[in-house]
Every structure is written in C-alpha cells, then in structure tokens.
Amino acid sequence: MATPNKNAAPGRGLIFGDLWEFDPAPETADPRLKARYDLFIGGAFVRPRSGRTFDTINPATEGKLAEISLAGAADVDLAYRAAARAFPSWSALHGRERGKYLFRIARLLQDRAREFAVAETLDGGKPIKESRDFDVPMAAAHFFYHAGWADKLEYVAPGRRVAPLGVVGQVIPWNFPLLMLAWKLAPALAMGNCVVLKPAETTSITAMKLCEILQDAELPPGVVNIVTGAGETGAAVMGHPLAAKVAFTGSTEVGKAIMRQIAGTDKKMTMELGGKAANIIFDDAPIDQAVEGIVNAIFFNQGHVCCAGSRLLVQESVADRVVAKLKSRIRVLRVGDPLDKNTDLGAINSREQLATIRRLVASGVREGAALYQSPCVLPQKGFFFPPSLFTGVTQSHRIAREEIFGPVLSILTFRTVDEAVEKANNTAYGLSAGVWTDKGSRILKMSTELKAGVVWANTFNRFDPSSPFGGYKESGFGREGGRQGLLDYASTT
Amino acid sequence: MSAQPKSRIPVTKTPKVYIGGAFVRSESARTFKVTDRSGAFFANIPQCTRKDLRNAVEAAAKAGPGWARRTPYNRAQILYRLAEMIEARSGELVASLVQFGARRADAEKGVAVGVDRMIHYAGWADKYAQLLGSVNPVSSAHFNFTVPEPMGVVGVVAPDSPPLLGLISMIAPVIASGNTVVALASETVPYPAVLLGEMLATSDLPGGVVNLLTGFRKELVPTFATHAQIRAIYASAGPDDRKALRLGAAASVKRVRFSGTEGAAWLNDAAQGLERIGDFVELKTTWHPIGA
Amino acid sequence: MPPRSSHAAHARLLDEVGSVDQVGIEERVAKFTTRSVKKEAKIWGLKTALSMTDLTTLEGKDTPGKIESLCRKAIHPHEGLVTPTVAAVCVYPSMVRHAKAGVGASGVKVASVATAFPSGQTHLKTRLAEVRGAVADGADEIDMVINRGAFLAGDFAQMEDEISEVLEACGAATLKVILEVSELETFDNIRKASFIAMGVLRPGDFIKTSTGKTTLNATLANNQVMIEAIRDFYLDTGIAIGMKPAGGIKTAKQSLHFLIAVKETLGDAWLNKKRYRFGASSLLNDLLRQLEKERTGAYQAPYSFSDASESY
Structure with a gap:
C-alpha cells in the first residue's frame, strides 16, 4: 500500500499521502423517496392547481431525484385559506396540547433520522456526516425545545400578555433545508400560529417528507402548509394578504426585495440574511x-x-x-x-x-x-x-x-x-x-x-435551540432560537 | 430726542434646532412661520433640510459610542436629571402648549406624564438588560449568553398630537439603552420641542445624544427612510409615511417601528414599557468556552 | 534550589509553546471518531495497530511463566491469522531477562518500565541504577516517568536534567518519556511537558501519555495535544519524535481512532511502529478478534483468543 506520494513536500514537510487510503464507506440507508411530491395543503398532499412541476436533482451526480410541484398563486392562496381556517382552533388549543404535537414531531423525526439524513444529503449535496450528526438531530432538537415552551408562554414577555399573530408566511433557503424549516416551524407553532412555508426550489424533499411526519403526528389539517416552487412562489407566500407575519432566510438581496414588496402592509417581519463574518x-x-x-x-x-x-x-x-x-x-x-x-x-x-x-x-x-x-x-x-x-x-x-x-x-x-x-x-x-x-x-x-x-x-458555527441567532445591520433582524426568537412570533398587549 | 415707549418691548426668542449639543439654524437658512392659537405670528421656525438631517446623524453617530459605553446607572441618572429639568420648567412647557391650542388641563397633564415617563425610562436603564437578555443552556461546554445592545442612530418621527408628550415618549426608551436619536418634531406644533432642546442642553445629557429637528415631514421622511447610517426608525405615521419609510428602509435593512399610539392614549401607562426599549436593541449572543 | 516563581516559569514556557483550548481540542478529536474505516483499509489499520502494540504486563504477580506466555503471544498473536508480530513486550525490570529469552530472535523488542515506575518517587541515583540494570539485562527500550513534582513546581531544569541522565543511562536503548498526563491535569501542561521532554530526546525516542496506573490514561484528546506538539517540534527542528499512548486503549475501534488522528495530524511518516506505539494489554485480543471477523465474516467470541481476560 505504501507508494511514494507525489504531493509530499520536500525536506521537513509532513506527508499526507495514500499510505492508508480509506475504502468507500457509503451510507446505505434508504431515503424512501417518492417519484413525485405534491403540495401539502390542509393536511393532505394535493396536486398543484398550476399543473406545473419541476425536477429536483442530486448535485453530486446531476441525476434527477424526484418531481416537485410548482405552486402558483392559486395554490399559495389555497394554502393560506387552509391555514386561516385552522388558526382559530389551533390558537385556542391549550398550550400543553399544542406542545404535545411538537414533541411528537421531534420524536418521529428522531425515529426516521437516518432516512432524513440521506434524503437531505442526496437533495442538497452536504456530507452525510453533517446531515446525520448536525442537521437532522438539531432539527429534532428545535421541535423538542419549542414544544416545551407551548404551555409557558406567559413567561416569554415579562409584564405582557402574548398572543399568536395568525398565519405566518415563511421562506427558507437551500443550505440547511430541514433545519431551517424546524427553526421556522417550531417557534411559530409553539406560539399558536399557523404556517405557510416554502422550501428552496433545489431542496424541497425533506420538507415534503416532514409532511409525512406531520400526518403521522396527527397535526390538525391546515396548521402547517408547505408549498414548493421558486422565486415567484416565494413572492406569493411573502405577499399574501392573509400573512400576519413573514419570516425569510436567504440572501440580503432577496430580503430587501421582500421588504420593498410588503412595504405597504403592516406585516411583521423577521429577516435572516447574508453575512461576511x-x-x-x-x-x-x-x-x-x-x-x-x-x-x-x-x-x-x-x-x-x-x-x-x-x-x-x-x-x-x-x-x-x-x-x-x-x-x-x-x-x-x-x-x-x-x-x-x-x-x-x-x-x-x-x-x-x-x-x-x-x-x-x-x-x-x-x-x-x-x-x-x-x-x-x-x-x-x-x-x-x-x-x-x-x-x-x-x-x-x-x-x-x-x-x-x-x-x-x-x-x-x-x-x-x-x-x-x-x-x-x-x-x-x-x-x-x-x-x-x-x-x-x-x-x-x-x-x-x-x-x-x-x-x-474559540469556536465557530455552533448552534443550539436555546441560543438566539440573528443579525445586526444588513444581515437582517429578528432572532431565531431561545425565548427571544419565540417572542418574534407573538403579539404582546 | 425719541419718544418715551409706553411699555417695555419684549425680547423675542429666535427658535433654533438642537444638533450636536448646539443651537443652530437650518443650513439652508429656511424657516417657516408659526402662529399661535389666535392666529398671531409667533416665530420663524427652522425648516430643516436633508442636509440638516445628515448633520444631525453625524452628530448622533459621533455621540453614540460614548453614550453606549456609559454605565447603565449613569444613563439612568442622566435621564432622571433630564426629568428634573423638565419638571423645573414645566410651567413654560404648559404655557407653550396652551399657546398653540391645548386646553390648560390637558397641557398640565401631558407635561406631568412626560416627566413621569422620563423617570420611568430612567429606572429601566439599569434593568432592561436583565429582562431582555438571557443565559442560554446550550448542549456544549460553553457559557452562552444574550445581551441587548444599542442599535446606533435611531430616527424618531414624532406625532403632531400630543406634540411634546409624544416626542418625549418616543425619545426616552430609545436613548435609555444607549442609542442616539435624530428626531423630527411635530410639524404643526414644533415650538415645545425647541423648548425641550433647551432643557436637554442644560441637563447632563451629552451633546449629540438627542438631536431635534423642526421642519416638514414630507421633505424629511424620505431621508429618514434612506439614510443608511440611521439603523432604525421609530415613527408616528399614517399609511403613506409608513409605506415610504418601509420602502426606503429596505435598502439598508433598517428596523422600522411605528408607535401604534395616538392622541390621548399617550397619557396611558400602556404607552410606555420594556418592549419599547426592546424594539431598539440588537440582541447579541456570545459563546464563551468553558475549560481549564 | 527552587525557582523563584513557578508561575513565572510556567507562564514563560506557555508563551513559548502556545496554549491549548480544551473545548477546541475535544471538538477536533470527536471528528476522528466519525471516520468510517471499512474493508481493506480496516484490515490495514488493524494490522498496523497490532504491529505497533507494546504488549504489556505490569503486575506485582508477574512471573517468568507469565512473561514466557506473553512473549509467545507477542510473536504469534493468533493461530491461523497472518499478522505481523507486536512491536514490543513491556515488563518490569526484573522480568527483562525472561522477556529477552522469550522473544529470542523474533524481532520483538523488550521494553522495560524503569525509574521507580509509576510514581518515580525515589532517589535519582536509584532510578538511574534501575535503568542501567534493565539495559544490562537486555532491554531495548526504557519507559521512564518524568518528575511531575518538579514540573508542577516550575523546576523545568530539574525535570530536563533527570531526563538527560536517564537518556545517558539508556545507552543505545530507545527512551520513552511518560508524562503521566492525568497528574499534569491541563492540556496546556501536557503541551508544555511534551516540549521539555522533546528538547532532550534523540530522534526516534518517544513521549508517552501514561503509566496506566492512574484513573485517566490515554485519551484521544491528550494524544492529540502530544502529536500536535510532536508535529510542531518536528517542523521547527527536523527532529522526529515518536508517540506512545498507553493505558485505557482496549478496543480495536479505539486504536483506529488514534491512528486516524496520526494520519491526519502527523501524516504517513508516523504510521509505523518506529514512530507510534500503543501501550496496551487487552487491545491485542480485540484487534485479533476484529481481524478474524474480517477474515471469516462472523463475529468472534472473546474466549477463542489466547490469554483472554473475558471468559464468559
């Protein structure tokens, strides 16, 4: 196995060669992908009214993984109506009970962790060790953490009563598809809001797989609605009149466009934008x-x-x-x-x-x-x-x-x-x-x-559900995580 | 030999705006005429321009780091001292409010609430961090904590009614946490803000922490919206101004808050509180390693 | 004469060699444990770990008979498996001549702990006499303990002088300097002590984590601190020092994690027994068990391997 290493530095250099080359160690768990993913509206998977779909590919092979539905304005509208219908009973539900749904989601996600990790890696290209050891467990942790808040909301804002805002529109990026979904969904739901969420167009799969978990958890229909698509769908989600709040994670450029898009409305906003740390x-x-x-x-x-x-x-x-x-x-x-x-x-x-x-x-x-x-x-x-x-x-x-x-x-x-x-x-x-x-x-x-x-x-890129995350200046505003992040999904009186 | 005057001619004051701790006219030398409740000429008030606003932002930015570094206890005492100054000259403020149309009882109530509100926020200066911040129990060997920090320069657009209490109520929570302010006073009743500036000047508040402009909303709101160094806006505004401020704010991802309080509601306790401080702080989370 | 200030001595040395962040080093080594070594690479790793093992017995009840059987195991680890021999047998000084006879011409080295192992708490001349005795009996390698008291007191000169004298007493024998990391307590101290020892050693000598006689022995983290020190010392001086983690490495999987750390920190030139050793007693059987599993595809029972401590 010992062969001279061409890249070895001369003299005193260290040799990082191929004396001990690792064999391929592919993760073999079945991601259980479907050939086609519909929209998730009102608790059910539905074909898009737009009649349009697009392909999602594996960026490591350029091979097609699945067909994703392209939600048009009519589909987004349906999603918002479903969310608005679900809101009165969801927000009136005792926090203890809302929390139980979130605990269930956390547990069901842990049960299927490896499957989700493989799906995330296939769709987004990130190393399996990261999706396995970071993205998926951290997503579950976010649901678990916020589940425990649902019946303790009177402690979130000292001296004030908090209430949910209503229907929240959320658009998330492709770099941590499942984790960003968890960051967005968990606090919104714990506070008693209903959600219309759009994943990034290159990474829709784990969001749609999570809908299977929402069904298994028997989350009431309409509490979470997921619509897939690209920028146009995102604009429809951000601009919908029924959205009491919008939360966006993505580039500063798109964040600014959204701010302009909804400047004439009183929607609350959370923006998690770019950085150059x-x-x-x-x-x-x-x-x-x-x-x-x-x-x-x-x-x-x-x-x-x-x-x-x-x-x-x-x-x-x-x-x-x-x-x-x-x-x-x-x-x-x-x-x-x-x-x-x-x-x-x-x-x-x-x-x-x-x-x-x-x-x-x-x-x-x-x-x-x-x-x-x-x-x-x-x-x-x-x-x-x-x-x-x-x-x-x-x-x-x-x-x-x-x-x-x-x-x-x-x-x-x-x-x-x-x-x-x-x-x-x-x-x-x-x-x-x-x-x-x-x-x-x-x-x-x-x-x-x-x-x-x-x-x-003396560390970097560490995250925790209890640790508020968010930017100064043009990196955005609002926080995600911790008590402070939860408060961004509430109105106070 | 001149004729003997019947009585002494009063010396009228030239109202000036308060920028960077100094009283100045508009750089444009423009003024607008203000009349009292009877319609009589009262004074020429500076009609500030976008350049005056720019100068005020520069003054506020210069004062910012020093003000933010003051200890919370010190900021608390300075706000309290400011309340003392207002209380001491409350008669003058009441008279001025009455002169521009307020009922005396309302004016007295408004000034009293303004003083009390300043004290309310003086008391918050060394407490809000304990409530807005937190120690976060992360799953690793780190001491993780979140603290509120001032945003920087905050633009305040005050309501026309009540002109003085609205202005005080909007400035106080912003400066309590170490921000500095560039405020646009009521367009219809600007003079009480000029008086307030004189009280600020004789308090211990460092120059530049609060800068008070007078002028026309229509002229100045667009610059408030787009000036990139103004990191947040706190405005009492109708739908059109709200949209204009939000549109302009997008380019520099500015935080925009609206007072949500109108008219007599400014007198209520609900018009003050921790969350108005919380609207103008950034939350910083630090991960500090725990190890030997 | 005691130094004026042990604190000042430590501060100066730390300034010179640099500090170690505890949280950071633990994060780093956690990554080694997520590497997945399969198939041919696994067999290579297991055999390499086996070839690096200093098969050790350091018990009061050791006898010539025990040493003889240890040597046989060192030379022929398992019937039916083609493996290298282990690197060395490691014994107390009184057992050196028995071990020397046991390993014969197999190429397996005889290592002896010496210098009043494990505490080192006797007179220097006694410790040196012990080293000379072991070398005279045929020891190829000497595993000494440092004077932890002198180190903690900031008397680095004494610590250095003692290593020098032991080195001289070794003659041609290889020297391994045991830092006894659990008694140094901090990663900063482990790094500092590593540099002091390396400053005295010859190329090919070793630094070693532990005696195996205290509660905490070799861990991936203290191994990492020491191999990073070895790397920095090598890049500065060109002198290649070897590394021996000892104590607590019981499973094949653990040993692969250590080797991955070597591969990614010191590189290929340290992936051999001249520069890396494992001080262990039960590791060998687990390596054999895993090699046999790779050969047959079936999981193995511990009692199928000679001298197993597990009998259930």
Missing part, C-alpha cells in the same frame, strides 16, 4: 484549535452558511504560522461523494452556485490575491469546488466584501485589537464573528465591540 485570530490564541475553528468556520457545509467565517483576520505576528498550519490541515479534508461517511466537503448545491463561486474566485485572482487550493481530486460528475484560501487580501478586494457562499476563505492581517475591531466591523453585514484568544477578558471586550448578532469565542 470575521474570524479573528489573536497571537495568544490556541493555534491548532484556531486552525480547526477556521476549518469549521468556512468549510462546514461547503461554506454554504450565512454566518460562515469567510474573512479570516490574523494578527500579523502569527499569520505565517496560521496559514502554514491551515494549508496543511486542508490537505486532509476529504472532498467527494456526499454519501460517503468520510467526506468532509460534499457537493456545491447547484450549478448556479458553483458558477457564482467560480466567478468570485476569478475576481480574487484578477485583483491580485494569492489563491491556494487543496490538491484534492474532485469527482468527474456533479458540482464540486476544492477548499480554497486567498492570502494577501485587503479590505477593498471584492472577495473580502461580497458573500461567496462557498468553500473560499479570504485571509487578511491586523496588528492591534482596535484594528481587528475596525476591520471586522467594516462591512454592511453583521451576522456573526469569531474570536480566538487565550485571554477571557479579551473575548468579552471583543464581543462587546463587534457588531454581530452571534460571537463565537
């Missing part, structure tokens, strides 16, 4: 853990993460060491078949997204930043992009300002604490930030100064 490494940081944190920050889910640590700010005195260690670390990242249990980076979600990443990377090269890419071999078919680093990046580079939403890291340096703060905040975004230092008081100082909704100290 700074991940700040001080010279006293635990360097190896910081390097690991950089990897988690930018390569988790192929960098398709709104809060990804896409701007690395390293203190000059340790920049060379950090970059050298980072290069060495990404050599052992395994890129390939998302279903393989050893895959660290799976497929880019869509051809369009791959094109966006390539375009922005090309701009980085054109603007003179130095590109380093892992020497990994990419699969022949499907949409893949290697883990990539840019060094020599300055604040004015496009790759330091625009969200790439891919496995591409821009590395900048700083000298002092103040400079780190200035550079980190020098963006219209403000979703998240990372701080790496051995000094506890500096963590809290940085956390105070950084204009970001989530600050991770």
